[in-house]
Amino acid sequence: MRFGRWLGMCVGAVALVLAGHAVAADGSYKLAVTIDDLPSHGALPAGMTRSGIAKMTLDAYAAHKVPRVYGYINSVHLKGDPDNAKVLQMWRAAGHPLGNHHVSHASVDAGTAEDFIKGIAANEPVLAELMPGENWHSFRYPFLNAGDAARGPAVAEWLKAHGYTIADVSMSFNDWAYTDTHARCVAKGDTAAVETMKTRYMDEVRAQIARSKAVSQKVYGRMIPQVLLTHIGGFGAIMLPQVLDELEKSGAKFVTLEEVQSDAAYAEPGLKSGLVMERTAQAKGIDISAIANTSVAGLDQMCR
Structure with missing residues (x-):
């Protein structure tokens, strides 16, 4: 009887191990979606509003069941524009959290450390008001x-x-x-240029997904959970449903930022500039230069 129980436990353990390998072998990986520059990023295309862009974005998240998308805010854009304030209210009503992205999106190196810190602190009253009882101390x-x-x-x-x-x-x-270029092309009525941009962007999406997988394997020997950076612009909102489709095709399973950043890959010491995998590769002396990358060259010249 004791042998039977022992044998059953062994069979169960083997099954769990095999199941774990099956999950790893199916190509799936965890990914958290995040979005910067709420409530306003880049030029506003003709015929669109900031709250309309937010609705398109939130609808896409809901359709793909993307959980708790952190929106990182620059509260300077709330001054004098009630539609921008509506964006943040919509974000919270949809159940997504907000984080701090400096009051005006200034660079750390634009002034003194004290200046930059004041800009972080200036964002806090808005975060505290919109996220009562919740932890909004996430910084990008x-x-x-x-x-x-x-x-x-x-x-x-x-x-x-x-x-x-x-x-x-x-x-x-x-x-x-793509944000400002798209707005220019829309203003000029250059639909052919807009379609070219859409094709180019989706090519970049697929290329960057492939690059992330290759870099992760080279640096860590595995596909680490990923954090995707996006922005709340008109072009991004239009393309988001296709982007989320492409991510799902690539094996992405949408999870929270907290779950992704609990992975050891995100605990690397030092200043956190740039993309985590590239930063870690440099720190460890791992050469990833042969892994194909994309370029945004030429976009700024379109529709001039």
């Missing part, structure tokens, strides 16, 4: 720049002392680079 560096040796450590220490965690990034499709 503007431009993913944690600062130079003269400023970065002081800012990082202040953030740590005030209970902030850093919202790292591992994957980006450079949607920010």
Whole structure:
């Protein structure tokens, strides 16, 4: 009888191991979606509103069951524009959290560390008002720049002392680079250029997903959970349903930022500038230069 129970336990353990390998072998990976520059990013295309862009974005998340998308805010855009304030209210009504992205999206290196810290603190009253009883101490560096040796450590220490965690990034499709160009092309009525942009962008999405998988394997020997950086612009909102479809085709399983950042890959010490996998590769002396990357060259010249 005792042998039978032991045998059953062994069979169960083997089954669990095999199940674990099956999950790893199916190509799936965890991914948290995040979005920067709420409530307003880039030029506003003709015929669109900021709240309309937010609705398109939130509808896409709901359709794909994307949980708790952190929206990182620059509250300077709330001044004098009630539609921008509506964006943040819509975000919270949909159940998504907000985080701090500096009041005006200034770079750490644009002034003193004290100046930058004041900009972080200036965002806090809005976050406290919109997220009562919840932890809004998640910070994303503007431009993913944690600062130079003269400023970065002081800012990082202040953030740590005030209970902030850093919202790292591992994957980006450079949607920010398309925002203003798209608005120009819409204003000119250049539908052919807009269609060209859409095709180019989806090619970049697929290429960057492939790059993220290749870099992760090279640096960690596995596909680490990913954090995707996007922006709340008109072009990004239009393309988001296709992007989420493509991510799901690639094996992405949408999870929360907290779940992804509990992975050991996000605990690397030091200033958190740039993309986490590239940063770690550099720190460990791992050459990833042969892995294909994309470029946004030429976008800024379109529809001029």
